[in-house]
């Protein structure tokens with residue numbers, strides 16, 4: 001029996017540089033959480049003046065960016081917090097991380113040299129404040145590149161062809177269309193850029209003091225990588241921007257080691273000089289790892305700034321909706337995913353407008369209103385929505401003559417607004433009815449054997465009750481709601497093990513070989529809802545999709 005144990009007393013550090021914060025989780029060699037910490041951008045780095053971690057450009061409809069340096073400063077502040085908490089960095093043998101998907105960083109010419117000689121007596125921010133050809137990084141919430149999406153799609157033979165090639169049709173938030181927009185509208189920035197990183201590979205650049213590769217999983221979120229060959233697609237690169245391949249560098253598998261931690265961190269935080277940095281990847285791929293998603297039939301729902309639904313597939317079947325990425329912890333399979341932009345910020349908006357700005361009131365409204373919400377359906381697009389691709393807008397409908405026995409064939413009429421409590425149930429039921437409809441349309445498990453929930457809102461029992469009723473299955477979760485940084489710490493250990501063994505080791509060997517519970521052990525959160533509700537929710541789901549398709 002091969003030994004998959006990790007060195008006794010060793011620690012594994014995982015980061016998650018997400019939309020609103022930078023988090024860290026540290027696992028020990030038994031895969032138990034030793035410590036965790038977080039830096040919230042808006043409140044702890046107020047000098048960047050972000051709201052929800054981003055800047056919305058009033059002069060350019062849909063343009064949403066984040067200050068690149070904010071991520072640099074957050075990483076260093078988080079390391080300082082971990083240091084103050086007494087973390088022994090000398091025991092960390094591997095680091096990895098998660099970055100919000102699709103965001104991009106533009107390294108100015110000459111910055112590789114700066115990265116390679118960081119002075120540990122100074123801050124990262126002070127040494128890198130002139131390292132970027134644009135100080136604002138486009139992020140996943142941006143929806144200003146529709147024209148670029150169509151141009152790239154048309155150049156390769158259409159939306160479905162681009163999806164077949166790269167795993168997704170052209171999406172506004174994807175990095176390829178974002179790069180094309182900079183290439184077209186800020187040619188000097190593009191010309192002065194020697195390397196383009198994703199948020200994930202950008203953070204790996206900082207930790208290794210070099211230009212880290214983009215990993216194949218997060219790279220699939222760019223509309224630039226051939227999803228089957230896992231190399232840059234020449235036809236798509238040419239359709240995006242001139243001379244792009246040399247600015248992207250080579251791709252690498254997500255479990256690969258980038259290199260050793262940079263001397264800056266050895267000197268400043270007393271990391272072990274032999275600590276390896278494992279490829280960073282996207283936040284959702286890291287969550288897939290952290291939720292130990294592997295059984296066919298599992299469906300993950302992540303309720304964060306964005307809401308995502310994802311699962312594992314053996315074959316890539318890209319479509320016009322949804323996304324296919326290489327599985328970050330199994331090179332032979334794929335990750336399939338749907339993404340909603342109107343997640344936690346939109347729920348907060350409804351809480352603030354209709355539930356006295358209080359989650360307690362929000363939850364009491366959920367508890368006191370009935371399943372199916374009396375046939376009230378709400379569509380809440382505070383931000384331009386990804387799925388379906390609809391502009392900002394709010395739409396409310398009531399089904400006529402709703403009786404207890406059936407919803408089939410019912411007509412509906414539009415209304416201006418519901419009562420407060422119904423607004424709350426409508427924003428919750430609406431999201432999960434849509435998720436179930438689109439995940440079934442995308443060929444995800446239907447019904448799922450179980451749902452593993454994660455993200456901030458997965459701690460809300462009232463919301464979980466709705467999910468279990470709408471999907472008709474049990475809801476599980478792992479020890480902590482931030483599965484991305486947990487998954488990153490697990491991937492750090494996985495990458496270390498593969499590197500140490502000189503071959504790929506299935507990640508499941510790491511936790512299935514353990515008899516005792518670990519931080520990755522799933523626990524039942526919410527049993528499946530009342531089975532009599534399922535057919536009614538199925539009818540309501542069909543009505544929702546019928547209305548959605550004509551909005």
Ligand SMILES: O=C(CO)[C@@H](O)[C@H](O)CF
Nearest residue numbers: 019100101140283306339
């Ligand atoms: O755009 C997304 C996935 O495709 C979002 O879930 C971002 O990864 C959130 F950071």
